[in-house]
Amino acid sequence: MSAQNLKISKLYYAVDGTREPFEALFPADDFVALPLTGPIAVKGELMRVEEGIMLLMHELEATQMGNCGFCEKPLKQALQFHPSEWLYHEEKPLDYDDSDEALFLDKKQLELDPYEPVRQELILHIDPAPHCPKTCKEFAEPERGVKALSKLKEIL
Ligand SMILES: [Zn+2]
Numbered sequence: 109m110s111a112q113n114l115k116i117s118k119l120y121y122a123v124d125g126t127r128e129p130f131e132a133l134f135p136a137d138d139f140v141a142l143p144l145t146g147p148i149a150v151k152g153e154l155m156r157v158e159e160g161i162m163l164l165m166h167e168l169e170a171t172q173m174g175n176c177g178f179c180e181k182p183l184k185q186a187l188q189f190h191p192s193e194w195l196y197h198e199e200k201p202l203d204y205d206d207s208d209e210a211l212f213l214d215k216k217q218l219e220l221d222p223y224e225p226v227r228q229e230l231i232l233h234i235d236p237a238p239h240c241p242k243t244c245k246e247f248a249e250p251e252r253g254v255k256a257l258s259k260l261k262e263i264l
Contacts, residue, residue, distance in 0.1 A: 117218040119156050126156045132222050142230055145173045150226055160198035161213050166191050177237045178244040187233045194225040
């Protein structure tokens with residue numbers, strides 16, 4: 109499907125615990141709904157496990173763009189991530205329910221698509237209310253910029 113699909117033709121037949129490094133690069137256009145700029149780079153390892161293949165995401169690099177919620181200055185900030193683990197099932201689990209949204213590997217093509225875990229990590233870590241790191245930090249509020257500004261007007 110996508111150009112970033114990762115080949116697992118060796119790993120699929122390897123013994124449990126076998127690891128293989130991987131890297132993938134996504135253009136920001138792949139995540140049109142998210143306020144990102146520049147490529148999104150992901151690095152990690154794939155590991156054969158009993159249930160399928162575990163994707164160990166060690167590093168994710170992405171840059172968010174937006175405007176400061178207080179002064180509206182344009183901002184670019186690197187997102188911070190922690191390592192995460194994602195299981196691609198080989199078979200549907202016995203108690204599988206379509207609402208589970210589990211990940212599956214492609215046993216015909218012997219590859220897996222890293223897009224969905226990357227998208228979910230990005231959504232989790234995007235700052236919903238970005239602001240200038242120093243000057244506007246003390247004014248930062250959970251609400252979006254428009255609200256913060258209207259409150260300021262009330263104070264003045
Ligand atoms: Zn600001």
